[in-house]
Amino acid sequence: MKNAIWKSNFGVIFYTSYMLIYFSMKNIKQQVGIAALLLIIILMTAACSISINTSINATPDEDSKADTPAGWLTYENDKYNYEFSYPTEATIGEADKNAFNMTPEEYKSGFTFEGLLKKYTGKICVNARVGTGYMAIAAAANEKPNGDTVTMCLRTGAGVCSPASQKNGGLSGNYSSDVTVDGKKYTAQGIENNCPGDAQPYAKSLRVKLDDGTKIEFGGFANSKEEYATLEAKLVQMVESYQKK
Numbered sequence: 001m002k003n004a005i006w007k008s009n010f011g012v013i014f015y016t017s018y019m020l021i022y023f024s025m026k027n028i029k030q031q032v033g034i035a036a037l038l039l040i041i042i043l044m045t046a047a048c049s050i051s052i053n054t055s056i057n058a059t060p061d062e063d064s065k066a067d068t069p070a071g072w073l074t075y076e077n078d079k080y081n082y083e084f085s086y087p088t089e090a091t092i093g094e095a096d097k098n099a100f101n102m103t104p105e106e107y108k109s110g111f112t113f114e115g116l117l118k119k120y121t122g123k124i125c126v127n128a129r130v131g132t133g134y135m136a137i138a139a140a141a142n143e144k145p146n147g148d149t150v151t152m153c154l155r156t157g158a159g160v161c162s163p164a165s166q167k168n169g170g171l172s173g174n175y176s177s178d179v180t181v182d183g184k185k186y187t188a189q190g191i192e193n194n195c196p197g198d199a200q201p202y203a204k205s206l207r208v209k210l211d212d213g214t215k216i217e218f219g220g221f222a223n224s225k226e227e228y229a230t231l232e233a234k235l236v237q238m239v240e241s242y243q244k245k
Contacts, residue, residue: 094122125153133220140213
């Protein structure tokens, strides 16, 4: 399956600072407020916060895994040795050269974005977008010894409800849920936002770190918690289909 090239770049400063946004948000109403705007951007772009090449080949899922719905496809990562299943309507993307982070020291040492892409390949960060939801996988190699990342693959902060929503009972808080990945149970942790009156009333984003250092993040937004539950069930199936090769 071939998909068109899709790219998106952004920068965000969280909590104590305002955001620097690299694309237009002209259609967002001013009364939503900066807090609600932050929430929308994070959940809409968390998995697409880097430049992504979505020209990906997929193979029919012929695995006998009982929990994988019939007709789903399989993404195989031959660089970082894993695979996962996903529905046919999903868009799969891998990082391109614009996704990579480079420190001033690396630049002075002669590093180039092309060189980083050649070294790690785009398979270091993979995302799957389904409707208003996403799953992103950052290989263990994405995290440097000093805590920096090779690519900005996962979300870098948490959204909050707008002040107006908070006055009407809107709440933002921590959330956790158990998932079974590659035969082992993990607790995925993240954020949940119930923001009545905001442009996107419900949003959630969770992350789990596997034993080998791989990080999987999944989440999205919807008009209600009940509506999101249907999307989340599909995302969890995708996460739990992950397995090492």
